[in-house]
Amino acid sequence: MAKPSTANRPLSPHVSVWRWHATMASSIAHRISGVANYTGAVLVTIWLAALAAGPEAYGAVEALIAGPVGILVTLALIGFTLSLTYHMLNGIRHLVWDLGHGFDPKGSNLRSILIFAGAVVITAAIWLAAGGLV
Amino acid sequence: MAELRTPLSRAKGLGSARSGSGHFIAQRVSAVALMLLIPVFVWMIARLPDMSYETARAAIGSPLGALVLLLTLTAAFYHMRLGLQVVIEDYISEPFTRAGLLIANTLLVAGLWLVALFSILVIAA
Numbered sequence: 001m002a003k004p005s006t007a008n009r010p011l012s013p014h015v016s017v018w019r020w021h022a023t024m025a026s027s028i029a030h031r032i033s034g035v036a037n038y039t040g041a042v043l044v045t046i047w048l049a050a051l052a053a054g055p056e057a058y059g060a061v062e063a064l065i066a067g068p069v070g071i072l073v074t075l076a077l078i079g080f081t082l083s084l085t086y087h088m089l090n091g092i093r094h095l096v097w098d099l100g101h102g103f104d105p106k107g108s109n110l111r112s113i114l115i116f117a118g119a120v121v122i123t124a125a126i127w128l129a130a131g132g133l134v
Numbered sequence: 135m136a137e138l139r140t141p142l143s144r145a146k147g148l149g150s151a152r153s154g155s156g157h158f159i160a161q162r163v164s165a166v167a168l169m170l171l172i173p174v175f176v177w178m179i180a181r182l183p184d185m186s187y188e189t190a191r192a193a194i195g196s197p198l199g200a201l202v203l204l205l206t207l208t209a210a211f212y213h214m215r216l217g218l219q220v221v222i223e224d225y226i227s228e229p230f231t232r233a234g235l236l237i238a239n240t241l242l243v244a245g246l247w248l249v250a251l252f253s254i255l256v257i258a259a
Contacts (some may be wrong), residue, residue, distance in 0.1 A: 034217045037220055041210055041246070051190050051253065062185075097141060
């Protein structure tokens with residue numbers, strides 16, 4: 001039987017050989033925002049279940065928003081908006097990468113910074129448009 | 135670049151882990167769906183005048199509102215199950231813990247999906 005040609009396969013470089021740069025930060029942020037969006041979807045489901053259950057159950061959600069931890073709920077919602085926006089913008093970039101474009105290091109670093117900034121700007125615009133929703 | 139795959143592996147066309155291509159494609163297809171759905175979902179919630187019981191019931195209970203939520207959450211749950219699966223596979227190497235977390239991820243998302251769909255249909259009914 002022929003021996004499989006496995007001798008020249010590269011070893012994955014360890015994380016610590018990399019110097020910090022914007023594209024690396026954007027990649028890590030993509031994963032963190034993905035997990036944050038997962039958590040957000042869990043909370044959206046709980047909110048929907050309370051809304052479906054009736055006014056008494058939803059009253060508990062409203063009390064939480066109106067109560068002393070209401071500011072934390074608002075901050076969490078702003079964080080969720082930022083996380084969704086960032087993950088979507090960087091996700092579009094990932095789709096472009098999948099098509100084989102945008103691998104130049106300098107341009108990639110610049111686009112990473114633009115994506116971070118874009119996510120903040122879009123999140124701010126959404127919350128200004130929503131105007132005192134929560 | 136040197137050819138790193140065995141001839142048999144290339145002939146099978148399934149990638150190094152035997153099942154990665156399908157996962158890769160499903161992740162991207164659901165991503166494209168979410169690119170269209172999430173902005174509509176966020177816009178729908180952001181334009182509400184308040185988050186009172188009546189306002190929220192009316193928005194999500196409307197045919198269009200219910201449809202947007204059903205589509206968005208279906209795509210989102212599918213996408214996030216695939217995403218967290220990769221995170222678990224990357225960081226958890228102990229086989230028992232890994233299998234347990236992968237099963238928990240699948241069951242949690244399946245359960246959340248059904249709760250969300252049922253809730254939306256109750257609200258819209």
